[in-house]
Structures are given as structure tokens and as C-alpha cells.
Amino acid sequence: MSDDFSSSVIPEDYDYKTPDHLIIWLDAHIGDPEKYHNLKRSFSSNIDPRNQTWTMFTDTDIDYLLRVGEAQPVKFGGVLVLLIAFTDPNACYQAFATYSDKRILFITSGTLGKQIVPRILKDFPQVFTDPVANVSYNTIYVFCGYISANIPWAMPFLDYVLMFTHEADLLLRMTCDMAKYYLTKADRLYTDGDLLSTRQTRRTLSRVY
Structure with a gap:
């Protein structure tokens, strides 16, 4: 697996900036056309x-x-x-090794999250930790039918995990987390005196909805 998607997707002469965020989506039923309508409609290609x-x-x-x-x-x-999607938790695990330099937003079902979340937080804790402030990111989103059924396994990871039963709530939280990322990034760039990058980041922030 490679994170160099430019050769197959982006023409060499196209002005394209590699995105900051990677959304990893793990669910056994992603391919079911009857499921996750709102979540799927939130993406455009x-x-x-x-x-x-x-x-x-x-x-x-x-x-x-x-x-x-x-x-x-x-x-x-x-x-x-x-965006990268999986139905197999083992293949999904490998993606965290490949894309560990990205700001990852991870959506998982409760059943598969129970299998993979302990593994990725053990092996890739830096992916969900702010390297400057050394605080955890709550960007592991467990999308499930019943939150109460997932609390026992998720309890040790509540600094990283949020649980949702409604797509609208999940989507709102994800966009808020993206906006927070760009706001923090702009503030740090400004503090470092990088005014050009600060303006560029603030423009990106203004497009988040």
C-alpha cells in the first residue's frame, strides 16, 4: 500500500495540495447500498x-x-x-502504519472497533496525540447501534474514543474536529511567524462546514 496516489489519480500538471486529513472507515457493511446513506452522501468525488x-x-x-x-x-x-475504507480489521490496521504521518479521523463499527482500537492505540498512540501539547485526540468515532453494548471494551480508551448512534451527530463532530485542527494549526503558524501559511490555513478553515 502506498500513500503516493498522485501518479494514478492526479495529473502531473494539476495544481494539487496533499490533504492534511485522512479518514479511515472500517465497517463490515460499508458496501451495503441500504446502509449509511447520510454518511456516504457527505463525501463527493x-x-x-x-x-x-x-x-x-x-x-x-x-x-x-x-x-x-x-x-x-x-x-x-x-x-x-x-478517504480509505475497509471491511477487514487486519487490512485496516496496516493503513495506520502506512499513513501514520496524517491527521487521522477513524470511523469504526462497534464490533470491529472492539478488535482494532486496542491494537492501534498500543502500536500507534502518536497518531491520536497532539505532538505539541501532548494531549489526546478524540478522533476515534465508534458508530454503533447501542452505545451501552460498547462501553465495557471502550472504557479504557475514553480519552480517544467517542460513540455515536446517529449519522448526523457523527458528521457534525467530524467537521468540528477538522475545524479545530485548522484553527490550532493557524494559531501555531502565526506564533512561528509564518504569515503566508497562516493565511492559507485560515482560508481552508473558512471552507469547513
Whole structure:
């Protein structure tokens, strides 16, 4: 697996900035067209990046994501992100090793989260820890039918895990976390005296919704 998606997705002459965020989505039922309608509709894709038209995700897009097993550029919350999807927790685990340099937002079902969350927090704690402030990120999102059924296994990881039963609540939290990231990044760049990057980051922040 490679995080260099530019050769297959982005033409060499296209002005494209690698996104800050990677959304990893693990769920056994992602490919089911009857499930997660709102969550899937929150993403838009562009097969040819030279064409500025972005379209809502389709079942074909989901099938492609599951088949290639590599991060693909999509729009979410008004900004460009990378998205990778899995139904297998072992393959998903490998993605954390490959993309550990990214700011990861991790969506998982309760059943598969029980298997993988302890492993990734043991082996990749830096992915969910602010390297400057040394505080944990609550960006492991357990999307489940019953929160009470997942509390026993999730209890030791509550500094990192949030649980949701409604797609709208999950989507709102994810966009808020993205906005918080860009706000913090802009403040730190400003403190460091990098005014150009500060302006660029604030422009990105203004597009988050």
C-alpha cells in the first residue's frame, strides 16, 4: 500500500495540495447500498481532477474504495481530504502504519472497533496525540447501534474514543474536529511567524462546514 496516489489519480500538471486529513472507515457493511446513506452522501468525488465538477459518492465509488485499499482524494466538510475504507480489521490496521504521518479521523463499527482500537492505540498512540501539547485526540468515532453494548471494551480508551448512534451527530463532530485542527494549526503558524501559511490555513478553515 502506498500513500503516493498522485501518479494514478492526479495529473502531473494539476495544481494539487496533499490533504492534511485522512479518514479511515472500517465497517463490515460499508458496501451495503441500504446502509449509511447520510454518511456516504457527505463525501463527493472527482474522477478527473482537471474537471472541477465534484459529484456525490455513489455505490460504485464505495466499491472502488474497498477494492483498491488505498487512500483516495475526496471532499468532506467543504475541504479536500483522503478517504480509505475497509471491511477487514487486519487490512485496516496496516493503513495506520502506512499513513501514520496524517491527521487521522477513524470511523469504526462497534464490533470491529472492539478488535482494532486496542491494537492501534498500543502500536500507534502518536497518531491520536497532539505532538505539541501532548494531549489526546478524540478522533476515534465508534458508530454503533447501542452505545451501552460498547462501553465495557471502550472504557479504557475514553480519552480517544467517542460513540455515536446517529449519522448526523457523527458528521457534525467530524467537521468540528477538522475545524479545530485548522484553527490550532493557524494559531501555531502565526506564533512561528509564518504569515503566508497562516493565511492559507485560515482560508481552508473558512471552507469547513
